[in-house]
Structures are given as structure tokens and as C-alpha cells.
Amino acid sequence: MLIFNAHVHLNGSMSEEYLEVTARRNGCTEHFQGFLAETDLWKKFSWIHQIIQTPEDIKLATLDVVKHSTADILEIRTTAKAMGRHSVDAYIQAFVEGLREANAQYPQKRARGLLSIDRTKHTLSDAKQIIDAAVAEKKKSGMIVGIDLSGNFVGPRKLTGDGLYQAVMYALQQDIGAALHVGEIDSEDERRDFDTILRAVQDYKEKQQGKIYGKVRFGHAIYRTPEQDEIIRKLKIPVEVCPSCHEVLDWWKKGQPHPILSLYTHRTRVLAGTDDNLLFRCNDKDEQHKLDSFLHVPEKYAQLSEDAQHEIISAKRKRYMF
Ligand SMILES: [Zn+2]
Structure with a gap:
């Protein structure tokens, strides 16, 4: 059986050894000590962001993630940003270079990348630029195959309402995949954005005869309304489920059935992911086994x-990857 990892964030998935080596290379071992001592999961990210400083760090981090992955097929997502004197494009090129080298070094694995849109930071115009960059890079190297929509679900949202609808629709109309984080928190903002995303996917499928497989996936989708369930089931949208992440965040409560079970009960509609294995201490293979044990x-x-x-x-799951 093939092992898939459809949900990997680059910055939360590099190995601890790589983080330590990079901190040493960048002369900031105190940040690595800060990372180790930090108990707040989200604050750990700010330590990682302080250690990873250059496009070269990004390239090597990408290689490190693929090297340690136990998946046959994986898609890694990252939010490209300017680093010091290095541009956003330099970040993307380093990520692509890392993917290219990883595929050459580990020919038995297939690793591809997604460019992330952060709904708390990016506007509609930023989102369109990221989508355009993903499309261009897919044509150029084939290493980038889609976009991801993510960002802190507790923070205020910049990309919401009609802007969110237009961003999702714009992505769907291009020759790339769209992995969309939805239903991560039981809040009004999250429900409204989830509805907006679903409306865009539904319009794309029903009014424009768009395809779903290999094109759209939802990430997590923990908090859903019955109306949302009905649309997801009807459109057969695959869902990425990251069991260990869900346990740690208490999205999957101890002794309770996993929330995906009230939507899908079959292995044929879901893909496993690790989200951030550096934080959630998990690996691709075990996550897929954990998921398959209750589906x-x-x-x-x-x-x-x-x-x-x-x-x-495996053949069905392969069709859901971009
Ligand atoms: Zn995620």
C-alpha cells in the first residue's frame, strides 16, 4: 500500500537535528535552546522562524523533510516570504531547488510543493500573485503543483468574504490544485469562511463543470455544520486528516470517534497528513495507519x-494528490 502525506507544512516538519545544525550555522544556538524550552506549540514556530534565515536554509530544510519522510508521495506547503535582502521569489526558487534535488536523491519518493496563502496576512491581490507564481512554477519546473490556504485561525482575517470567494475561484480556474484549511475552530468567522469556500467550490463544479479530484482538498474540516456535510458529500471533496495533530489539539477527543466519521467512514475519501511532525512528533506511515485503523x-x-x-x-488516493 502506498503511503501518502498530503498535509506537510515545511517550517513545522524539518527534523530537530536540522534545526540544531542550522542554528549553529547561523550563529544563533540560543534560538534553538529557546525552541527546546518552549512549551507553547504556536510560540515554537516563532523560534523556528528566527533560526531559518536564508533561502539556502529553505532549500536544505526541504531536502531534510523529504529525507526523513516515510511517505511514497508527499506534498509540502510553505508561505514564501522575503528574508533579509532576499526576495519572495528567491524563497520560492530555493524551495523548488530543494524539491528538485530531493526527487533526484530519493527517486523512489515523489515530493511536490504548494505555495501557501496566509488568510491573516495576504489580501486578494497577494493571493492572486501567489496563485500566479504557483502556475508559472508548475509550467517551468513542475515542482510546484498548487496552493494552500492557511494561517492562524484565531487571528483576525484579511482574506475573507468576497475577497476569499474570488481568491478560491481564481485558484480553481488555473491548472493547479487547491488545498484549503477549513473547520479548524468552532467560531462564527470560521463557519462563514468555510461556507464561502464551499460556495466557490460548488459554483466551480456545478456552473463551470470543474473537476474535484486532483484539484481540491480540504484540510482538517473538524468543525462542520450538517449543511456543510451535505455539500462536501455531494461534491465528494477529499479531506486531509492528521490524526496526531488532532489528538494534541484536542480536536479528536480521547475515547471519542474521530470527527471525520460523521462525514466519511471509508478510506477512499480521505488522505493522511502529519501537518507539523516536528511539533506533533509523528511520521507519515504511522499517521496513515492510525487513520486507516478507524476507517x-x-x-x-x-x-x-x-x-x-x-x-x-492507493489508486484512488493518488487521484486526490495534485
Ligand atoms: Zn495545516
């Missing part, structure tokens, strides 16, 4: 051998 193989494949079932499920 079922559809009845129609029950007569097949276990190998044949795995083959069918």
Missing part, C-alpha cells in the same frame, strides 16, 4: 484480497 474499506471491495483492496485505495 473502512467499502463493502464492494470486501471480497477482494487485502493486497487488491490496498491497490484500489
